[in-house]
Amino acid sequence: MIFRKHVNGIKLDLSKAAAGRGAVPMSIPGQVGISLRQYGGASCRPLVRKGDRVYVGQLIGDDPSDRLCVPVHSSVSGAVAGIVRRTGASGGTFEEIVIDPDGMQTPCPDLCPPQISDVESFIAAARASGAAGMGGSGIPLVSKLTPPVKPYILIINGAESEPYLTCDQMAMLDGTADILDGMRCIMRWMDIHRAIIAVGADKRDAAARLSEMTAQQPNISVFLLRDSYPQGAEHVIVGEALGREAVPGIPVLENGVLMLNCTTVMKFNQYLRTGMPVVSRCITVDGDLIDSPRNVEVPIGARVRDVIDFCGGDPSAAGKILLGGVMTGVCAASADESVSKTDRAVLVFSPLFAGKLRETACIHCGRCVRACSAQLSPHLLLEACRKGDLKAARKLGARFCIACGACSYACPARRPLADTIIRAKAELERAYSKDRGEEAKL
Ligand code: SF4
Ligand code: SF4
Structure with missing residues (x-):
């Protein structure tokens, strides 16, 4: 019996125009800019210089001494045009490796699936995959897999409860086998015996597929979350799926719950299977200036303007460009920003939706x-x-x-x-x- 714990929240209009549209691969843009800082303040050191030739999947930035640093790999083959300092949407600065693609997409010849024979090699593989919380947190996978307390349960987060976003839904529908294989691998090496896949209320198709494919596995269950926002917050999922109280904002990992986003696990397993680290991700491109909302598999580092252009939009007409969802995303400083591993969407809105709201006095409505x-x-x-x-x-x-x-x-x-x-x-x-x-x- 799974209990539901009551938590506050709101009902959102979950209009998701890109739902059910499988991810189309983006054409290789004229240039990519890969940020050396994919999570918080932890930055990689560049491992390439201007003029170097690089291949798809080649390690181009890392700092093994910093456990919060997410290694970055080239998403294209081509030549390094330079390393520049940029200012992000939040005002912080970071370095970016700019690469001119050659259009060949030649994979790095050194790539091969990792050999995992013990916990150490499993942890090394998690780091080498370059996987980080792709549900938006950006927390390095390796840091989640080396917790202070041994987890007793694995929860896969497939809530995706913001309007517009559908990339996790596509991961659960198109990458079901990778998610399940990745979960089994994590459970084996972390010695976890029970797992729950928590799926957003609006994704019954994904829940049905996952239930069908786990029917013979009594230690993995699929849990449909209730229809409210925020569903995807760790403490909400623990409350709903486990019937336990969790302190908001405090990682549930500290209490033995390992929670990972479904796309992160899918990408990790793709690395285990092929040796190709995270060099692209599925994002939802939507908004009133996008004629045909869709999910797009974009190379990490693709410029926002190229993504919009690929979907038939005009970045110069935008009043607001959001990286991520409408509830938690950030406004892009310009269309020259590039897509990182944690960006789930590029949402493009006309000036009509970009005006400032007029604030009035509090009416103490609660x-x-x-x-x-x-x-x-x-x-x-x-x-x-x-x-x-x-x-x-x-x-x-x-x-x-x-x-x-x-x-x-x-x-x-x-x-x-x-x-x-x-x-x-x-x-x-x-x-x-x-x-x-x-x-x-x-
Ligand atoms: S933004 Fe913070 S204060 Fe506002 S509803 Fe969410 S958790 Fe509560
Ligand atoms: S009017 Fe006041 S009490 Fe009501 S939601 Fe706004 S801040 Fe809260």
């Missing part, structure tokens, strides 16, 4: 409170943050915010709840890492 799955009081947090009172924000639990955006969506007064709370949380984290003592005083 909708933001009911929307928050982290059980926070967003209206009170907003007031504290606006006063610059970080001490109060901390007491109100800002650090447990999972940045889902549900409160802002629910607010009839259009108050910028999520943005403000997320910024306060980042400030608290900065204070914490800068000086533990200072944070403790707050």
